[in-house]
Amino acid sequence: MTDSPQADSRPVAMKTRIVTLLAGAIVGSIIGIAAWTQLLASSQATAIVSIGRYDQFTSWIEEPQAVIERIKSAEFASAVAARAGVADLATQLPSRQYGGNGALSVRNLRDLNILEIKITAADPEVAKKAITAAVDQLLAEHSAKIEPLIQDLDSRIKSLEGITAATIQSNDALTKRIGSISQIGDEGVNGMFALSARASSDTGLIAMVTGAGQLKMLVANIRRSRAITAPTVTTPNSASLYRIITAGAVAGFLFALLLLQMFPSFFRTSPLGARITQPPQV
Numbered sequence: 396m397t398d399s400p401q402a403d404s405r406p407v408a409m410k411t412r413i414v415t416l417l418a419g420a421i422v423g424s425i426i427g428i429a430a431w432t433q434l435l436a437s438s439q440a441t442a443i444v445s446i447g448r449y450d451q452f453t454s455w456i457e458e459p460q461a462v463i464e465r466i467k468s469a470e471f472a473s474a475v476a477a478r479a480g481v482a483d484l485a486t487q488l489p490s491r492q493y494g495g496n497g498a499l500s501v502r503n504l505r506d507l508n509i510l511e512i513k514i515t516a517a518d519p520e521v522a523k524k525a526i527t528a529a530v531d532q533l534l535a536e537h538s539a540k541i542e543p544l545i546q547d548l549d550s551r552i553k554s555l556e557g558i559t560a561a562t563i564q565s566n567d568a569l570t571k572r573i574g575s576i577s578q579i580g581d582e583g584v585n586g587m588f589a590l591s592a593r594a595s596s597d598t599g600l601i602a603m604v605t606g607a608g609q610l611k612m613l614v615a616n617i618r619r620s621r622a623i624t625a626p627t628v629t630t631p632n633s634a635s636l637y638r639i640i641t642a643g644a645v646a647g648f649l650f651a652l653l654l655l656q657m658f659p660s661f662f663r664t665s666p667l668g669a670r671i672t673q674p675p676q677v
């Protein structure tokens with residue numbers, strides 16, 4: 396009589412185990428579906444930007460870390476919202492530390508000056524408008540910083556080139572004069588003066604050509620900020636649903652199995668037959 400209750404309790408324990416594991420898998424699948432629904436309701440736009448430099452090796456237009464913090468700010472978001480024509484971006488884009496919803500994220504890639512910008516939005520069109528406006532706004536701001544320098548260098552180059560052209564003409568005139576003096580045999584004071592003037596002109600010409608070349612090198616070494624890749628927008632596809640549900644079911648199954656291993660007494664049921672058939676103690 397004492398063995399039958401133990402034999403009856405085994406199917407009940409196995410049934411509890413099976414039900415617990417199935418419940419864990421089902422709950423995991425439901426969580427997976429909920430997660431996929433949230434992903435489906437959002438699109439992610441991505442762009443990669445290179446921060447420019449004032450010269451080839453140093454002096455960024457704006458320090459990359461400063462760029463990262465600034466484009467997560469409310470001020471930058473407001474400018475992007477105005478450029479994109481979507482007012483909600485002013486509150487959606489800033490990071491939470493600036494009072495926004497954190498829809499915009501940014502990070503360094505392989506190089507400090509290579510930034511990956513991501514924007515999440517419910518509507519893929521809004522996401523595309525937002526990322527395009529964000530990149531355009533950043534490039535416009537950096538262009539405004541560097542354009543005065545480029546214009547100044549170009550102006551100085553043109554000025555030197557103008558003076559160089561005039562000096563070359565003057566040199567040609569002096570050369571002809573020296574030739575005329577030599578022909579008439581008047582190589583006294585006039586000849587010495589003409590030779591001295593041409594020597595000074597040659598020295599000045601070399602200095603101007605060298606200076607113009609250096610300025611052109613400075614302009615050539617300026618690196619403007621630019622978009623390395625065109626903005627792209629991605630949305631979850633239906634194929635991802637099965638992967639997420641499967642992953643959720645497996646995770647729920649394993650979690651339930653872990654609970655059975657850690658808290659076996661919680662799932663164990665007392666056999667009813669043992670209480671009924673047990674003879675009273677005398």
